[in-house]
Amino acid sequence: MSTIPLPSLEHLSTAVILLDEQSRFAYLNPAAEHLFGLSNTNLIGHPLQYAFMHTDQLFATIQSALSSNASHIEHELTLITHGIGNKLHLSCTATPLQLGPYSLLLEFHTMDRPLKMAREEQMLDQTQANRLLLRNLAHEIKNPLGGIRGAAQLLEQELEKPALREYTQVVIQEADRLRSLMEKLLTPQHVPHFSALNIHEVLERVRSVVLAELPEGLQIQRDYDLSLPELHGDKEQLIQVVLNIVRNAAQAMQGKGHILMRTRITRQVTLMKKLHRLAVMVQIIDNGPGIPTHLRDKIFYPLVSGRADGHGLGLTLAQDFVSQHQGSIEFDSEPGRTCFTVMLPLNYSGKQP
Numbered sequence: 110m111s112t113i114p115l116p117s118l119e120h121l122s123t124a125v126i127l128l129d130e131q132s133r134f135a136y137l138n139p140a141a142e143h144l145f146g147l148s149n150t151n152l153i154g155h156p157l158q159y160a161f162m163h164t165d166q167l168f169a170t171i172q173s174a175l176s177s178n179a180s181h182i183e184h185e186l187t188l189i190t191h192g193i194g195n196k197l198h199l200s201c202t203a204t205p206l207q208l209g210p211y212s213l214l215l216e217f218h219t220m221d222r223p224l225k226m227a228r229e230e231q232m233l234d235q236t237q238a239n240r241l242l243l244r245n246l247a248h249e250i251k252n253p254l255g256g257i258r259g260a261a262q263l264l265e266q267e268l269e270k271p272a273l274r275e276y277t278q279v280v281i282q283e284a285d286r287l288r289s290l291m292e293k294l295l296t297p298q299h300v301p302h303f304s305a306l307n308i309h310e311v312l313e314r315v316r317s318v319v320l321a322e323l324p325e326g327l328q329i330q331r332d333y334d335l336s337l338p339e340l341h342g343d344k345e346q347l348i349q350v351v352l353n354i355v356r357n358a359a360q361a362m363q364g365k366g367h368i369l370m371r372t373r374i375t376r377q378v379t380l381m382k383k384l385h386r387l388a389v390m391v392q393i394i395d396n397g398p399g400i401p402t403h404l405r406d407k408i409f410y411p412l413v414s415g416r417a418d419g420h421g422l423g424l425t426l427a428q429d430f431v432s433q434h435q436g437s438i439e440f441d442s443e444p445g446r447t448c449f450t451v452m453l454p455l456n457y458s459g460k461q462p
Contacts, residue, residue, distance in 0.1 A: 122377065124217040129210050132157060132171060136211070143376065144197070144217060145190050162189040167201065171213060174203035186217075196441055196448075258284040301343035301433050308340060308347070308389055308453070309333055312370050315351045319359055326365035329355070333372045340389055340455050346430040347453075350438075351393065353423035354449045358395035361447075369394040378452060381435045385454040388436075393449045400442040408440070 118125050124141035128134065134152040142149055147160055157164050166186055174181040186201045202216040258281055265277040316329050358368050371392040378388045400408060409428045431438045436453040
């Protein structure tokens, strides 16, 4: 049963799973392995529940096909893979077979392509609006700060009581803090410097930094595809992207929880309205409380934060940096699981056509 039943299935871009008479895995084509992040060899002979959670909807589709002895289509199917935890929104066609040990063929198509293109267009418009807002805001605030700081220094020199200098120091320190914040707002205007890099070096740098900041109670695990080729990117920008996401997750969990950093290769993916043969997928998954519902539609907006002490710039900068790499950043969140997915094309050199 481990032999390939239909060689033509190997070359399909459609994800195909064949089941035996007991609705156990009999075969997955490479597209299905890629879509679900599962291995054909490890699943043969196992039931569907071995790979997927919440299979009631899938079993209902299978039962409808078997009882009618005809193809049945479920247009809105949600599957979550065990272990990896990928949540997929799919359409599924179940077709009964009479082909040796294979009794059912399942075809899966992702449902999010039109939605993904719409989100990318929205992200482009939003990123451009954010850049303009941040740049104008930074310049409007940064210019007076120098005058405020200078005036505080002059005032400090004129004060006779040393105790009063404590107040001028507060003014000076706060002016410096705001100036640093303005520098962050202006950072996206800097031209990125692209070079060949290993994405795992980026992730390991972030992992070391965050674990040094929060040494107790936080676990950061890795699930790396070490066969990934190098990509072209600005290493410092990508470090900042991942660092902002991981820090947000750690802070949301108050420094106590589990974060998983995963890398995979994806094929035939459309990013920024351009089809790329290969792209690197980086996922940051935490088991925290999730993003509040009222923030999910504006989580990438500047100055929007779920924390009272947050400035709401981390994800705005992350989105901007990712867009400069012609990639995408998305998230899926519910209580107990938040997943940020960053997609970066392998063949983008940073040079504009």
